[in-house]
Amino acid sequence: MQKKLSASLKNFSALRIGGLADTVYFPETMAELTELLDEQPARPVVGGCTNVFFGDLPELICTKYLNKINEISSGLEAECGALLEKLFDFAAGVPATVGGGVIMNFGAFGFELKDFLRSAQVWQGGAIKILPVTELRLGYRSADFAGIVLSAVFEKKQLEKKNEYLKLRQEKMPWGQPNIGSIFKNPAGLSAGKLIEDAGLKGYKYKDLQVAEKHANIVVNNGAASARDLLALIAQIRQTVRERTNILLETEARYLGQIENGAGR
Ligand SMILES: Cc1cc2nc3c(=O)[nH]c(=O)nc-3n(C[C@H](O)[C@H](O)[C@H](O)COP(=O)(O)OP(=O)(O)OC[C@H]3O[C@@H](n4cnc5c(N)ncnc54)[C@H](O)[C@@H]3O)c2cc1C
Known part of the structure; x- marks a missing residue:
């Protein structure tokens, strides 16, 4: 290893x-x-x-080296590190994996991973189990089960509209600039991007971070931003939107780590 x-x-x-x-x-x-x-x-x-x-x-x-995809009688079995875009056109251009995709129930262009998922093999407290999709309790950018995804079985691939979806993504997003897609989840029936834009924050700069001009729910790193900077910017956006609308945005992006050493350089 x-x-x-x-x-x-x-x-x-x-x-x-x-x-x-x-x-x-x-x-x-x-x-x-x-x-x-x-x-x-x-x-x-x-x-x-x-x-x-x-x-x-x-x-x-x-998990990036655990990336095998095999055809099996009930569909396709993909290891957790396999790239989603090898299986699904709606992930075209995004180097996300099956494991992260299941945990976030990756979705775009009207599709979600749970539409295709049959089951996942999961490590849970020392035991390896196969959980059917219903037991993963996938929702909007969420999963509700404890454990690590080892592999997943999908009913079928869908790759027909790869180029079309990639082009749409490139038009909508700050393509080529460092970003992690949407920072916040959309509140029911609303667009987080629109709420942030209406609060006057589109294009807003904080240190080396910027709320993207193309899409207000995306933040780009113009150079040397740190985790501390992004956590501060997230807090500023949430507070500004809350003061204006009384809506508290929930983050979709995930933070892993500790800040003690001024980390995130
Ligand atoms: C350019 C761009 C476009 C994007 N567009 C979309 C979009 O259209 N739709 C969308 O839903 N998202 C989008 N995203 C966000 C992101 O791609 C998704 O959230 C994706 O599901 C994350 O997958 P990942 O493999 O990168 O996960 P990571 O970022 O590596 O991890 C995400 C979370 O999953 C956990 N995790 C990862 N692997 C496992 C595992 N094997 N078992 C258990 N937990 C695990 C991590 O600990 C973390 O909490 C976009 C991101 C970018 C950069």
Whole structure:
């Protein structure tokens, strides 16, 4: 198994925000992954890091080498580190993985992963179980089960509109600038981006961070932003929107780490 010591997590997050990890593990077999979890269940697991930003961490497990996809009688079985865009056109252009996709119930263009998912193999407190999709309790950018996704079985692939969806994404998003997609979830029936824009924050700059001109629910890193900066900006946006509308935005982006050492350089 590959390991990186004193690794800068900045290079992992798609937003290029991260402190230091003492050790990042890159398991190359499922047995290596489950051994790491059996040994220390609290080790955080990431896939494509397209929805996370980091502070400092003692340890991290990255699943990118667990990426096999096999055709089986009931559909397709994909390991947790397999890229979603190899299976689904609605993820085209986003280097997100099956594990992170299940945890977030990745969705776009009217589709959600749960529309295609049959079951997931999950590590739960030392046991390996197969949970049917109903037991994963997937909702809007959420899953409600304890455990680490080892692999998932999907009914079928859908790749027909890859180019069309990629083009739409490129038009809608600050393409090519470091970002992790939507920072906030849309409140029921409303658009978080519109609420942020109406609060006058589109294009707002805080240190090296900027609320994207193209999409107010996306924040881009113009250089050397830290986790501390992003947490502060998130708090500012939530407060401004709340004062104006009485709506408290819920974050979709995930923060992993501790801030103690001024991390996130
Ligand atoms: C350019 C861009 C466009 C995006 N567009 C969309 C979009 O259209 N729709 C959408 O829903 N999201 C979008 N996102 C956000 C992101 O891609 C999704 O949230 C995606 O599901 C995250 O997958 P990941 O593998 O990168 O997960 P990570 O960012 O690595 O992790 C996300 C969360 O899942 C956990 N996790 C990761 N792997 C596992 C595992 N195997 N078992 C248990 N927990 C795990 C992590 O600990 C973390 O809490 C976009 C992001 C970017 C950068």
